[in-house]
Amino acid sequence: MAKNDILNGEFFINGDTACAEGAISAGCRFFAGYPITPATEVAERMSERMPQVGGVFIQMEDEIASMNAILGASWAGMKAMTATSGPGFSLMMENIGLGVMLETPCVVVDVQRAGPSTGLPTLVAQGDMMQARWGAHGHYEIIALVPDSPQEMFDLTIQAFNFSEKYRVPVLLMADEAVGHMSEKVVISEINPKELVSRPRPKVTPDKYLPYDSKKGLVTPMAVAGEGYRFHVTGLTHDDRGYPTMTAEAQDKLVRRLVDKVRLNIKDITRVEEISIADAEVVVVSYGITARIARYAVQKAREEGIKAGLLRLITVWPFADERIKELAALVKAFVVPEINYGQIVREVERCAGGKAHVKSLPHMGGAVPLPDMILQAIREEA
Amino acid sequence: MSKMLSVEANPLDCYLRVDRIPHIWCVGCGIGPATGCFIRAIDRAGLNPDKVSVVSGIGCSGRVAGYIKLDSFHTTHGRALPFATGLKLANPELTTVVFSGDGDIVAIGGNHLIHAARRNVDMTVICINNFNYGMTGGQMGPTTPMDAFSATSPYGNYEYPFNLPYLVAASGATYVARWTVLHLRELERSIAEALTKPGFGFIEVLSPCPTVYGRLNKLPNGLDEMRVYREKSVIRNGAEPKEVELAANGPIVVGKFVDIERPTLWDCYQQVLDRAAKHKKR
Numbered sequence: 314m315a316k317n318d319i320l321n322g323e324f325f326i327n328g329d330t331a332c333a334e335g336a337i338s339a340g341c342r343f344f345a346g347y348p349i350t351p352a353t354e355v356a357e358r359m360s361e362r363m364p365q366v367g368g369v370f371i372q373m374e375d376e377i378a379s380m381n382a383i384l385g386a387s388w389a390g391m392k393a394m395t396a397t398s399g400p401g402f403s404l405m406m407e408n409i410g411l412g413v414m415l416e417t418p419c420v421v422v423d424v425q426r427a428g429p430s431t432g433l434p435t436l437v438a439q440g441d442m443m444q445a446r447w448g449a450h451g452h453y454e455i456i457a458l459v460p461d462s463p464q465e466m467f468d469l470t471i472q473a474f475n476f477s478e479k480y481r482v483p484v485l486l487m488a489d490e491a492v493g494h495m496s497e498k499v500v501i502s503e504i505n506p507k508e509l510v511s512r513p514r515p516k517v518t519p520d521k522y523l524p525y526d527s528k529k530g531l532v533t534p535m536a537v538a539g540e541g542y543r544f545h546v547t548g549l550t551h552d553d554r555g556y557p558t559m560t561a562e563a564q565d566k567l568v569r570r571l572v573d574k575v576r577l578n579i580k581d582i583t584r585v586e587e588i589s590i591a592d593a594e595v596v597v598v599s600y601g602i603t604a605r606i607a608r609y610a611v612q613k614a615r616e617e618g619i620k621a622g623l624l625r626l627i628t629v630w631p632f633a634d635e636r637i638k639e640l641a642a643l644v645k646a647f648v649v650p651e652i653n654y655g656q657i658v659r660e661v662e663r664c665a666g667g668k669a670h671v672k673s674l675p676h677m678g679g680a681v682p683l684p685d686m687i688l689q690a691i692r693e694e695a
Numbered sequence: 696m697s698k699m700l701s702v703e704a705n706p707l708d709c710y711l712r713v714d715r716i717p718h719i720w721c722v723g724c725g726i727g728p729a730t731g732c733f734i735r736a737i738d739r740a741g742l743n744p745d746k747v748s749v750v751s752g753i754g755c756s757g758r759v760a761g762y763i764k765l766d767s768f769h770t771t772h773g774r775a776l777p778f779a780t781g782l783k784l785a786n787p788e789l790t791t792v793v794f795s796g797d798g799d800i801v802a803i804g805g806n807h808l809i810h811a812a813r814r815n816v817d818m819t820v821i822c823i824n825n826f827n828y829g830m831t832g833g834q835m836g837p838t839t840p841m842d843a844f845s846a847t848s849p850y851g852n853y854e855y856p857f858n859l860p861y862l863v864a865a866s867g868a869t870y871v872a873r874w875t876v877l878h879l880r881e882l883e884r885s886i887a888e889a890l891t892k893p894g895f896g897f898i899e900v901l902s903p904c905p906t907v908y909g910r911l912n913k914l915p916n917g918l919d920e921m922r923v924y925r926e927k928s929v930i931r932n933g934a935e936p937k938e939v940e941l942a943a944n945g946p947i948v949v950g951k952f953v954d955i956e957r958p959t960l961w962d963c964y965q966q967v968l969d970r971a972a973k974h975k976k977r
Contacts, residue, residue, distance in 0.1 A: 369964070379777075542766065545767045557769075
């Protein structure tokens with residue numbers, strides 16, 4: 314593949330397109346998807362670009378198939394991605410769980426629209442945040458990143474691939490219709506190959522390889538199909554060999570490790586952006602498109618002399634518990650605008666632990682909250 | 696003079712995870728014999744086992760992946776085919792096999808089956824048809840014969856079953872065969888053929904399930920259904936798939952029904968890669 318097949322420069326593109334380009338820069342060479350508004354542009358861009366870079370684009374028969382196809386591709390050694398929106402995200406859930414259980418690196422993009430059900434297909438929402446956290450059955454930890462701009466659709470897609478390869482987990486990019494469809498300047502700079510993470514690989518011969526041997530770390534080396542390792546992996550609870558093991562002890566050992574490999578690396582994974590936090594008395598906690606509106610409201614509040622700040626969640630899962638606990642002891646109140654009827658606000662309440670007042674600013678979706686609404690809430694809490 | 700009988704390892708043990716034997720299948724089940732045919736077929740076809748991947752879904756037949764010493768994937772219910780499609784497209788050098796059951800491949804995974812056949816993905820699907828959901832205790836499914844009893848058809852099944860060879864042939868499969876587990880040599884040969892033939896190959900394997908399906912349908916012993924196969928099977932290679940329906944009083948038509956040439960999904964994708972390269976130069 315020629316180097317110039319990867320874009321380099323400044324582009325005026327929408328967030329979905331930037332996401333596709335981020336995947337290409339991250340080394341993604343397999344995309345499987347199904348058309349759905351407002352994520353279709355990711356698939357369209359990939360259908361054009363994958364053949365150009367020698368990768369595979371396939372439009373599957375549904376989102377269930379798309380999710381499975383990227384898992385299969387990842388087990389053949391490729392970096393793989395799919396993109397969807399609410400209804401398709403729901404269909405993917407079972408096999409996101411399979412990805413977690415098999416420890417399969419891959420990236421799933423959800424460009425959120427308003428639900429439930431078909432809802433408002435073309436209009437914005439952030440209603441899938443808890444589905445991202447708990448949508449597949451069973452107990453697990455997940456990594457979810459939330460971009461607030463086309464630039465971040467690019468940057469965080471690369472970050473998502475890096476986390477997925479580093480921790481061997483499906484990583485969710487929880488975009489929204491506004492960020493996916495807006496066009497802005499996106500700077501695509503040449504990626505230093507050292508910035509790209511690849512999954513840990515076995516260093517032993519096939520006869521000594523155990524697919525889930527965690528003696529040397531929570532993230533185990535991953536062989537891929539066709540290399541002679543002749544491994545077995547299963548969605549059933551399994552032991553170090555990957556063999557089904559139907560005991561409470563095996564379940565404890567496996568699920569504890571699946572949870573711990575994310576939970577114990579929270580400091581590495583969780584990213585926030587802080588604006589005017591140092592002396593803030595009222596902190597807006599927000600993410601995605603809503604955070605961009607909150608940024609303006611915070612600026613306006615400062616102009617009025619109110620000590621307001623913004624904590625923008627870039628990683629929503631795992632949640633920024635520690636930072637919010639620290640701030641809870643220092644601030645009067647948190648204001649949490651989001652385009653749902655209160656999802657992440659519950660997490661903020663949990664972390665605030667009653668030490669600071671938490672004000673929910675719900676919006677049902679179909680439009681973005683106006684800055685005045687957030688500003689008014691800041692004034693009331695100040 | 697008497698010597699202890701020593702049992703040497705079977706030369707084909709290299710294809711099995713012998714440390715996982717005994718398997719979970721019931722006495723009289725046909726999945727074991729079909730699995731034997733599969734590993735002998737890999738050997739017969741002269742494939743490099745390092746390059747063969749097996750993908751299974753959920754159910755009794757879905758456990759095959761766990762006993763085969765190849766790169767093997769035990770996935771979710773119905774989803775072996777799209778998983779295998781991703782695997783194959785990402786590494787076309789792999790010989791990709793889906794080994795699973797009728798409930799898995801045809802009921803919950805039915806949509807994936809017709810689309811994989813339509814695309815002519817280069818893979819071999821071995822579909823054990825035991826006419827019911829064995830793992831969950833013998834419920835009816837889309838292959839259960841009309842009027843047959845099952846855990847969820849206590850008054851007799853009131854749905855028409857699929858004619859699987861007809862379904863996959865109409866969807867675009869390039870190799871379609873049906874055998875019973877009485878036809879072990881034919882089945883082995885057929886699997887070996889499908890493994891080496893490019894394109895979507897589908898082999899339906901009729902298989903007894905004495906423990907649940909048989910018990911409810913007056914075939915309670917492993918041999919009972921095998922006797923039915925012996926009495927009712929007729930080999931008709933080249934038979935029209937439309938005419939191989941498993942009718943209540945008709946014969947069990949087995950054989951190779953379809954063996955045609957059609958460019959595979961990967962062949963067709965190569966043209967797309969060429970077009971994209973030319974498009975760029977312009």
